[in-house]
Amino acid sequence: EPEVTQTPSHQVTQMGQEVILRCVPISNHLYFYWYRQILGQKVEFLVSFYNNEISEKSEIFDDQFSVERPDGSNFTLKIRSTKLEDSAMYFCASSDYGSGETQYFGPGTRLLVL
Amino acid sequence: SQKIEQNSEALNIQEGKTATLTCNYTNYSPAYLQWYRQDPGRGPVFLLLIRENEKEKRKERLKVTFDTTLKQSLFHITASQPADSATYLCALDMVNTGFQKLVFGTGTRLLVSP
Numbered sequence: 001e002p003e004v005t006q007t008p009s010h011q012v013t014q015m016g017q018e019v020i021l022r023c024v025p026i027s028n029h030l031y032f033y034w035y036r037q038i039l040g041q042k043v044e045f046l047v048s049f050y051n052n053e054i055s056e057k058s059e060i061f062d063d064q065f066s067v068e069r070p071d072g073s074n075f076t077l078k079i080r081s082t083k084l085e086d087s088a089m090y091f092c093a094s095s096d097y098g099s100g101e102t103q104y105f106g107p108g109t110r111l112l113v114l
Numbered sequence: 115s116q117k118i119e120q121n122s123e124a125l126n127i128q129e130g131k132t133a134t135l136t137c138n139y140t141n142y143s144p145a146y147l148q149w150y151r152q153d154p155g156r157g158p159v160f161l162l163l164i165r166e167n168e169k170e171k172r173k174e175r176l177k178v179t180f181d182t183t184l185k186q187s188l189f190h191i192t193a194s195q196p197a198d199s200a201t202y203l204c205a206l207d208m209v210n211t212g213f214q215k216l217v218f219g220t221g222t223r224l225l226v227s228p
Contacts, residue, residue, distance in 0.1 A: 004157075031214065043158060043203065043218040056215055091157045095214065102148075103216060105157035 002026045004106035006092050012112045013082055021077045021109045023092030032075045033093040033103060034067065036060070043091065049075065082113045116141040118219040120204055126225045127194055135189040135222045137204030142217070146207035147180050147187050151200045152221065158203055162189075194226045 005024045013019050025032050034046040047057040049067055066078045075094075079086055089110050093103040119138045127133050137147070145166050150158035164171045164180045164187070171178050177190040191198050204219040 033214075033216075035216075042220045043152075043205075043216075045215050045217065048215060089155075093157075101214065102160040102163065103214070104160070105150075108155075108157050110155075 002104075004092055004094055004104050006090075006106040006109050008109060009107065010110045010112070012114065015084055015113055016081050019079050019082055019111065021079075021090050021092075021111070023075045023077070023106055024073050025075055025092065025094030026096075026104055027073070029094035029096045029104075031055075031095045031097070031101075032067075032069070033095075034077045035091045035093065035105075036088040037091065037108075038088045046077075079111075082111075084113050087111055087113045116217075118142070118204060118206060118217060120202075120219040121222045122220060124223040124225055126227065129195060129226055129228050131194055133191040133194050133198070133224055133226070135202050135204075135224065137187040137189070137219055139185050139206060139219075142185075142206050142208070144206035144208060144217075147178075148205045148207055148216065149176075149178055149187075149189050150203040150205060150218075152203055153200050158205075158218075161202075163207070191224070194224075196226050196228055199224055199226050 007022045032049040037043045045058050047061045048055045064080045068076050089108045091108045092106045095101045095103045117140045148163045149161045152158045162178045175192045179188045201221040201223045203221045205216040208215045
């Protein structure tokens with residue numbers, strides 16, 4: 001069964017450094033998402049991406065964040081200058097249609113900012 | 115303010131019994147509601163989706179109801195098994211912009227004992 005993959009599984013970085021989290025969505029999917037989950041808290045929507053542009057973003061997704069689909073398979077989340085509060089699990093998800101469809105989540109990248 | 119509430123306390127039941135989890139929301143008008151399962155350190159896994167015009171949906175041992183008047187969904191697992199032990203997340207599927215955005219509850223942890 002096709003699945004969403006994410007790399008790395010764990011990332012430790014120093015505050016102020018840039019990180020890039022990578023995702024390979026399911027191949028025929030057209031909609032891509034990033035969510036984050038701070039330890040012990042709920043899963044929070046960050047951004048959705050369709051047709052090579054952001055379709056919606058949350059208040060969390062400020063200027064420090066950016067997303068890109070650099071080629072036909074990868075989908076990346078960049079955090080330009082990491083803060084301690086960016087420490088969380090970051091999940092990528094994809095779906096083949098927009099609303100009313102299943103989102104398939106990846107296993108996540110655990111980001112720790114020191 | 116907008117809220118999605120799930121029982122924060124863990125639900126402990128015996129194997130073979132039916133587990134019932136509750137999701138209540140306020141100040142949202144979701145077109146769809148989804149239930150996901152999340153195991154520790156893993157990404158959410160889709161279980162069921164129900165549309166606003168549907169009262170009930172079933173899949174194998176799972177059943178979900180959706181009452182848009184009460185703003186409540188109930189999620190049932192019949193003949194529960196220890197392998198059903200996990201956190202179950204309710205997610206509202208918001209389609210205001212035409213693109214999907216899942217808004218998650220905090221989840222309810224289910225523990226099924228043999």
